[in-house]
Amino acid sequence: AAQTETQQHLTPICASPEQAKGQPITIATDIYSLGALLYEMLSDQKPHRFSTARPTREELALVVGEQVPRPPSVIASDAQTARLLCGDLDAIVLFAMHKEPRMRYATVADLAADIRRHLARKPVAARHPTFGYRAKCLVKRNGSRLVASAAVVIVLAGVLFAFWARSQQNARESAAVAEKSIAVLPFENLSSDPDNGYFAYGVQDNILTDLGKVGDLKVISRSGVAAYQGKNRKMKQIGRDLGVANVLEGSLQISGDRVRINVQLIDTRTDTQIWTEQYDRKLEDIFALQSELAQTITAQLKATLSAGEKAEIWRQPTQDLQAYDLYLRARAALRGEGAVIPRENWNVAVDFLDRAIARDPKFTLAYCLLSEAYVLEYRFGEGHSPQHLAAAKDAAETALRLEPNREEARLALARYNYHGLKDYRRTQHELSSLPSSAPHEVDFFILASQVERRLGQFAASIRDGEKAVELDPQNASLAASLAQTYSGLRRFGDSERVANAAIARLRGEKSTGLFLVKNDAALGMGNVEEAHAALGSIQNKDDSDYQTARLRLYLIERDYSGAKAFAANVTDEVKRRPDFWLTVAAVAHAEGKVNEERQANAEAKRLALLALVQRPDDPGFLGALAIAEASLGQKEEALRRARQAAEMLPPSVDAVGGATCEMNLVAVLVMTGDRDATFDKLSKLVKLPFGLINYGDLKLNPVWDDLRNDPRFDRILAESASPLPFNG
Template sequence: MSLIAELRRRNVIRMAGLYLVAAWLITQVAGTVLPMFGAPDWVPRTVVIVLAIGFVPALAFAWIFELTPDGIKRDEEVPLEKSIAPQTAQRMNRMIIAMLMLALIYFGLDKFVLAPRRAAADVATVAADAGRSPASSNAASGASAAPIPAISSKSIAVLPFENLSEDKANGYFADGIQDQILTGLAKIGDLKVISRTSTQQYASRPDNLSHIANELGVAHILEGSVQRDGNKVRINVQLIDAATDNHVWAEIYDRTLNDIFAVQSEVAEEIAKQLAANISRGEQEALAEIPTKVPAAYDAYLKARALNSRVLQTRQQADETLAAYREAVRLDPDFSLAWAQIARESFRVGWIGLDPSGKLRMEGEHALARTTELAPGSVHTEIARGVHMYYVKRDFAGALAVMDSLKARLPNDADIWMWAGYLSRRLGKFDQSDANFGRARELSPNDANIAYHHGVTLVVMGDCERGVRELDAAAALSPNNTHALAMKLQCAWAEGDFPRATAYLAAADSSSPAVKGLVGTHLFLQRDYKAAITQLQVAIAGSGDTLIDASMNGYLPARIEWQLNLAFGQRLAGAEAQAVANYRQVKAEATRALAAKPDNRYVETAWHCVLGMALAGLGERDAAAAQGKLAVSLVPESADQLEGPGWVVYQARIHAMNGDAANAVPLLRHLMQTPAAVLSAQNLRSEPYWDSLRDDPGFQALVAKKGTR
């Protein structure tokens, strides 16, 4: 009898399979359960070692002994005709099948139930550490700094790479190499990697590495330089221990553009080795991916990425970026990553109202279909799909599910956590939004946009103290951020603290038309109509199409709402003719905009609110109420719990302008119980728009409420 046949007869092979499946299952369960009971780290390791040591004895036992009706006997003692090895084999087969089923059940339970809960718990722990990054704590005026968590030895920031090429126009290429290496590192879940947004403000070779590392909350810094000469590239990287300034590792890579991608994986793997970080098999496969085999296409892609890093303010900027991405896919029609970027950028442009015709949306959907065809299920394709669900379909729940599923694959991508923060608050999951933004802030402590939106989430949760601290951090990182200033004013006004609001405005850039508009609004709320009229007129004349999130939820130029406030103030100041003229002008602009049929439903909603207020100002009560009703039907609270309440505030304002307490007061009562409305009893006491309701008993009961909400 051959050795293999004898191994089968003695059930040694089955014993090996059964042992391995059982050992894997025991290891997985131990790794999940033991930490719950505070077991030391050595306990799960000991379990693995014991199971590994026991493998060979288990096989030896199966070879030497056989199970018989009379108990366990040595194999040579059992006559072949009395052996029940075949029956034992069948029982072992059933046991293997049962163990495999248990393993599959555990795998599904861990992936879809336990892992999300562990991630949520980790994020909640991070978010609970107020002031966990120096950027947020230092920006808080007069706020006490919370203790900063210990810095992990497996944490790293990649500083901008120095461009040593003779052609200084190759700066975008050096930035791109830095971005690609950082992207590779970010795929390793056992590392903490700071986002590119938070490192770009630093020099390539700064003197104060320890200070920078402390600001970013990392133990190591990666510096580098890039020198390009035609198709040849030299990349020099140095890993530095920030606390000691010692060089942990350094390497020079001489490559051509054809094999440039190998550098990303080699650098990432070497850094992981130096920092004793584990790389999973899936992460190794992700690092080995090559996005394109056409060097010129990759060069065009890097140019687009450099353009994409700008703050998007105009359609011209968007067109320049998209043109570079289009060139990349022209040179390589199979460049899936570039197609995904075209999709994301096209959808983003439409979301902020810079694609009224919807042509870019259609281009984006074509690009999404192409990247899905080329790389279905890839990270970049899934991100583009999630962005499409968010920005185009307005399927917030579906988009959130996509972003949440990507957290394990891109654990260090601040944008994934940021998008999850955006989406969860639209679903009314404000605590979850707070946690997601908290994690994004940890990964990108110098990102003004993340700090700002974290602040917004906290404000709509009713936590103005923490919210203003984050808004201050955003303003410190981006001093001209009038969005943050406007949101801070919302808190001060809701709390009736007009001196604090005045102080906020006094510290801002008084030459900015946006600040002038906010000053005018502040004077309007204080009923200093003469001064308010002057300020608002100046602001309207000079602001152009400046957007402020606190005005029409940021979908229309702020001057539109300022002009409505101006008209209302003029009426209260006795300048009726000027008020009517302004209402007519706003009515005409809103009517034209709606006739053009905006592709963005939120923009359309905003224009209906504007038209309703203009009509109410002109005494067209029924038409005004109809516009308000239409506005809230387009974006109801049930569909968007972040911005939906804001449209209801405008609807209530229209009813109040109509003198319709019967319809206005129930809405206000509801809004007072809706945090995202940011409407307080103090707002009702001070705002002139509610004056027509002051004799209504229901309104008086609302105004009499104590507290800010």
């Protein structure tokens, strides 16, 4: 009721498009209102014109939601004010007033930081950092600096302070919106046998999964809460980190054939206990106890529970307690610390699952987990065994045959199609067969976002990627993936916003991938200084992806002696990558060291051929081989392989991998000296998301030096400075 009343009395100057349409109020709404106020205070004109002082809801929605205001400098009352506003301040105000909430500044602090950059004559995030713009800012900083109008500074400071206070109130209001949100923290194992930790983990996970089946609840995923295992828990901080109003914590103790579970539900906003209970049951009643707990917590949170959702919560995974115990042991082995599953863990997990299925051949969840284990080993393991792929398919199809309407079974088959067959259309078909209105676990949104990106459906990928991050805010890889999608669209400001927010949530822990994304975004904008800062923030300097990125930065900086010294000390894992040797060859080529270039390309070729023995249909290794052969003078063979890779994986089939294959073909065309074909490809690639063509790469990378004297290069360079649309 309060929200409705607020929306009925909107102030036209400050109303955002989402308010005008009756949509929920968020921090982005404040950003828009601040932009609108700044617009009027700086230009002495309102951003929108209405027929009356109190426009109707329909007129408000039409004008605010559809009409783009002119830049403040265009309507300024005098020429001096227009000059002050033109450029940065125009861009800052209009960026804050973007029609799409997600395209505005993420926070008031981000807006304030951009204003400070403007006053310091530094490039602002609201404008695309073209070379000319950055050069102009540099001249202003180091030459006779223009002093900003004192009136402008006072206005900005005053309004920012007012909106800081408003943002605090809005944050409190946002907490009320998330009233029915919960994180189930890892349970403490109080059993005398410490090996029973897997069982405590399993009970916590199952309660979390049951709650996730309630559509009226927001439930943080298992990996989102894993970081709080055994830590000194500060509930208010956990609530802020995870974006939840409630936390469940508990302990479990097994003694003989009995299990004791203590739980308490805590309001994270006040750090007060809402409800607590102790359960002492027979171990054989564990399934009923877990379901009872989930239903009780749902009631405590005053969430609506449909009859179908209640039936899902009370559905038992198996009638065999020993099979269930083996399943929990397998799940703990597969979901330990780190992204890569140790081989010995994988062997143990598969053995546990085989034994569980032998005890209960109708254990659907065991088949789902077995399929996941096999397909991920096939995709990311060294063996790439066809037998593993066949086993993954068989387990997924068995699960689906046993329970055709179970989401986990459908996800197992979708995961097999995505990671095993790389059949993205079929993956999406499997996901679309799940009811769109049903609540989904984070795994659904992760896979949906990944496959939508592959299919070039970028708006949907971003939407589902943001939902995945919301449900698993402590997962750095999810935030990095979302930021990479923005970078692939050359929307580097959004990429940095996502990465910075995740780094802040994680407080720098496990953030290597996020800093790598920031490095890529900085280079995409041509900002070497910020790229240095991003890579410098990575703590683990032995990380293979860090070392690959750092070597590339040496190349882009044209610090060839630094590149050679760095390359000599990388890890053996990096030296086993063909791409590493291609970069070393590019450094030698830039220096004119013919013998060193040939040796590096020969090693790249050897490694690519070795990799193709295990993965003969991998277009990435085929492209690397083609580049090495082109540099070695084997032009016809190189062109044949590069074209073969591009035909195997066109962008219409895979918008990410296909664009990379096209880029490898361009690299071969450059080396073979076919300028017309090179520019024909570049003119198409510059329009493609994930085409690796961006302003920074074209401007800085020495691999393009041979093309810089051609006027066609300048046209492509200019086009590469613009973000790409993502309505697909």
